Amino acid sequence: MRNLKLIIQREYLARVRNKTFVIMTFLSPLILVGMFALIAYLSMLNSSEQRIIGLFDETEMFASEFKDQEQVQYLDLSGKSLEEAKQMVNEQDYYGLIYIPENIDRDLKGVQFFGKESPGLGTIQAIEKTIADRLTREELIERGIDVNQLNEAKTEVRIEIQNFSGERTSKMSNYIKMFFGGAAGYLLMMFIIIYGNMVMRSVIEEKTNRIIEIIVSSVKPITLMMGKVLGTSLAGITQFTIWVLLAGVLAMTSFYVLGIDIFTVQKSQLETVEEIAQPEIAQLVMDVLNLPILSLIIFFLIYFIGGYFLYSAIYAAIGAAVDSETDTQQFMFPVILPLMLGIYVGFFSVIENPHGTVSTIFSMVPLTSPIVMLMRIPFGVPWWELVISIALLIITNFAVIWVAAKIYRVGILMYGKKASYKELFKWLKY
């Protein structure tokens, strides 16, 4: 135990003191925040742009319908001829020209939009809606239906989804669950790949440095392997903690520097959202609060540890089996495959049907269960499924660590031998 602690300490310091680690730790959030800030800045530029759209209306019905908005200004050019109007729009560099012919019918045939470039989908939809609304109103009046009465008669239905234990859910909450589950699964995959690779590289380093035999004459190979896995994971946790803290601080400063007031932005956005859908925003907050946050965190930790250890042991064994990093390729595919599979199953199958057969099976299979189950948990998983999945994960962990330790024990003392799968299998019996 004393030696395990010493090894963890050394591995941790070796990782953390590494220049690349330091640079990555402090540069990545900067790059990330810089990117977000740039996008925010660009979209701000974009949205402050004023557009002028010409209107050539032969029916003379719609001029009053197109009301100027913050970013779009409509200019009635109906007094001129169509050719003149087109020419003017072109010369003045307006955004475009709407042409509404005299004999417009209900399916809006004949309405045209002239522009230098094709307009955005949103712009087209807004124009179509404006014209259609007016036509609908005309039609209603023609048929003798009172518009006000019709509006009063409209009812709004919002289905409340509720499970049998009385927890309420909604469409919105499904998105939130997807977001939290997906983020957790994705984070785990990234962590496994980045830090698993670090474990592997550190094993290879000890082999190529030829220090390994000096160390295993003092400690058991499995102690060294576990110390490496644990020390590296602590370095990873340190990095993530720094990222979260830095990202927070940097986001605040960059918003401040760029003059985007995060509070007023949120407020005004909230206000507009509230105007349209006040009950929904309240529901959103409720949904986030309603997530089983404590159990989410606990299961995240369980699957995080289980998954990370499982894969790190495999990475350590691969590192021991080869002489240099270039030889690792043949072994990497079987490691990456289940990870990718987990992510794909998670993003396609779980979101479609969180409790379907595919999702359930993949949340039991130990190599994919950490990712898939993490994505399923926010949707509520029966306790017995969790028990089976975790039990399988723990059993597999022991088995894999046992096998990995055997390969590791033999591999670290093998030099200049290119290991094949057949060779590895033989090592198990040494």
Add this chain to the structure above:
Amino acid sequence: MGLSQGVLFIPILYMENLLVAENIYKQFGNFTALNNVSIAIPRGSIFGLLGPNGAGKTTLLRIINQITMPDKGQVYLDGKPLHPDDIAHIGYLPEERGLYKSMKVGEQALYLARLKGLSKTEAKERLEYWFKKLQIEGWWDKKIQELSKGMAQKIQFIITVLHRPKLLIFDEPFSGFDPVNAGLIKNEILQLKEEGATILFSTHRMESVEELCDYMALIHLSNKLLDGKVAEIKREYKSNTYEVGLDTENDAALIAELKEKFVIGNTNFKSINDDLKLTIQLKDGETPNQLLDYLLGKARINHFVEVIPSVNDIFIKTVTQNA
């Protein structure tokens, strides 16, 4: 030797032997690395483990260091079966040796010493002593990658002996060392022996065995072919042959005469005289005095020396005999 008779003999064996490896058998897949090899290393001695490359020396050393487990057989240290805690009593300098490149010398030495069970303060004190002794005090904060290979070897040696183990194991200790460092390490090994340490080293370089070892064992193709005191083995392998340098009137006549009585051969040695140089092998029971008597009347004897087989000769002879 009675080793295989086991328990009864152990108390006697371990009074004089620090380490006893009994009937060690180890197989890797279909390859037998060690086939019933037994060795006993007397306390306070230097024991040389000889053998060509691939004979199984390193495997035996790894088993003694508990890096590899034997399939059959048992290793005893101080009469007790080897226990994981015994690593504190063993210092091992492997053949494949290196250090962390990007770690500072002092930090690294401290870490490795602490893995052997030393406390931090104890390790630091001893390191300072050794650094001073080998005149490398200035290296503490240097990284290994800044040091030359010879410098790194000094550090490795210090780490091996720092925890004052009863048993020191060196696998090919002089390979890769430059002559200056090799000499330095040799003197340190002898001094450690003076201080009471028992030393086991493996090598395929015979002259170092000649110089240092009290005992030796020869391993070839996974089997032990020979072991015992170096002097006794040499006595056993000598062939009653003498090397002579003779000043005669007629070389050819004397050679013809000698051929009738003895087996003679050509030899060469450094001499300031223009002598007839010969080896003369006596028959069993004949003594060098008889040879001298015989030669006295026939020539002036400038050189007369018994031919003692070198370890190298013994090695080659044994290996070819068993090939």
